[in-house]
Amino acid sequence: MTRQAASTPYPKSPPERPLRADAERNRQRLIAAAQEVFAQRGLDVTLDDVARHAGVGVGTAYRRFANRDELIDAVFESTLQRMIGLAEQALSHEDPWEGLVQMFLATGRHFADDRGLREILLEGTGAKDRSAAARERLTPAVGAVIARAQESGRLRDDITPTDVPLIQLMLGAVTQHSRDVRPELWTRYLTLVLDGLRHDRARPTPLPQHALDQDEFDRAMR
Amino acid sequence: MTRQAASTPYPKSPPERPLRADAERNRQRLIAAAQEVFAQRGLDVTLDDVARHAGVGVGTAYRRFANRDELIDAVFESTLQRMIGLAEQALSHEDPWEGLVQMFLATGRHFADDRGLREILLEGTGAKDRSAAARERLTPAVGAVIARAQESGRLRDDITPTDVPLIQLMLGAVTQHSRDVRPELWTRYLTLVLDGLRHDRARPTPLPQHALDQDEFDRAMR
DNA sequence: CATCAAGTGGAGATCGGATCTCCACTTACG
DNA sequence: CGTAAGTGGAGATCCGATCTCCACTTGATG
CATH class of the missing domain: 1.10.357.10 (Tetracycline Repressor, domain 2)
Structure with a gap:
């Protein structure tokens, strides 16, 4: 189900350097949205759902969190x-x-x-x-x-x-x-x-x- | 999820005439297999699973039971x-x-x-x-x-x-x-x-x- | 035993939904 | 203002489930 994170493009774990202000804001929005969505519908929701609920694009979601698991941990x-x-x-x-x-x-x-x-x-x-x-x-x-x-x-x-x-x-x-x-x-x-x-x-x-x-x-x- | 049964090919409900002996035997096998598989893994299994467990082909399963629901009722x-x-x-x-x-x-x-x-x-x-x-x-x-x-x-x-x-x-x-x-x-x-x-x-x-x-x-x- | 309608198996067409990428565009920051 | 960082979201890719189709086998019948 969860694919192994590929080597280059978006592995996220160590925040290599501080995020730009707007990016950090979106990150927080995603976490807050995920909190709500997980609470209501359980962990089995797509990152697309969370992104929509947060009012950001899917791409942004995947750039910040390589997969649902990272989001879950954050939440x-x-x-x-x-x-x-x-x-x-x-x-x-x-x-x-x-x-x-x-x-x-x-x-x-x-x-x-x-x-x-x-x-x-x-x-x-x-x-x-x-x-x-x-x-x-x-x-x-x-x-x-x-x-x-x-x-x-x-x-x-x-x-x-x-x-x-x-x-x-x-x-x-x-x-x-x-x-x-x-x-x-x-x-x-x-x-x-x-x-x-x-x-x-x-x-x-x-x-x-x-x-x-x-x-x-x-x-x-x- | 469950599609509307089409008009001609395999709608099953009224057993229009008696099944051939081997066909009836397979029908029973399917029900018995479904019983076991449902008991073990719940209703959310595919007709393919049931068929394999019964030792018959998928086609046979679908010919006898238009969908999982009919099988569930039978079981x-x-x-x-x-x-x-x-x-x-x-x-x-x-x-x-x-x-x-x-x-x-x-x-x-x-x-x-x-x-x-x-x-x-x-x-x-x-x-x-x-x-x-x-x-x-x-x-x-x-x-x-x-x-x-x-x-x-x-x-x-x-x-x-x-x-x-x-x-x-x-x-x-x-x-x-x-x-x-x-x-x-x-x-x-x-x-x-x-x-x-x-x-x-x-x-x-x-x-x-x-x-x-x-x-x-x-x-x-x- | 010959005939043929009934029944069979299972490869693969079709569908749908989830995951994730890519890139033209926008924005923050020095 | 220049540019590196960030964005959105259409769509490529994958995957598993459902269901069909037809060449082949089998049971019933005279």
């Missing part, structure tokens, strides 16, 4: 930082269980809003090493949140850090199908899962988001 | 019947809660083993009316299982029948990513969700399937 570096931040914030929440819940909610929201992010972090789309590296940077914080919640006795003991992305993956599947009909539906199922994750519980937590009615359901399942 | 009619049967069996289980669990397990297993089935019933891939019709036939039985479990007081009251396919969709997402690494992993998350679905519970149900370790995880996320 997701900052997002990944933010995700790590969210997990770390969860650690500083005074209540360990609430911290865990907050982490699921905060990261879940990002995933709900950004299909590209789901694809990279949860579905392993695109360059495998990129995804792996990203998750590796995310793991320590997530592990800490889990461990702390378990020590507090509120989270069942048989949960491990790898369960977290799998759960987010499940919620992502819901979002994928319901986003046009009810973008927040995933919170319903998160609540359900959280009730399953509790070490002990008295009564079920009330579910946010009523279930899909028949009509919504039909539309969600296209 | 899934029987499977759908079986799914309905599973829900009905759940109703006859003496314990209403156990019946519900059995329904999730039995249908979940089918979904786990058959990607094409997931795509039709859970992901609304392919002809939208086919999926809708199929689900419509499945709904009454599922609704009854839910209602009975709720009346027994074991299933929380805020669950509705449309939650069932959404939950299966979540589990399907797990299966999709873990099938090469650990095909049964979905049962772990089903147990978690079931614990969340219980109206009241003392201690968590032990989870089947230990979580993915780091290596398995990396492979699952490709």
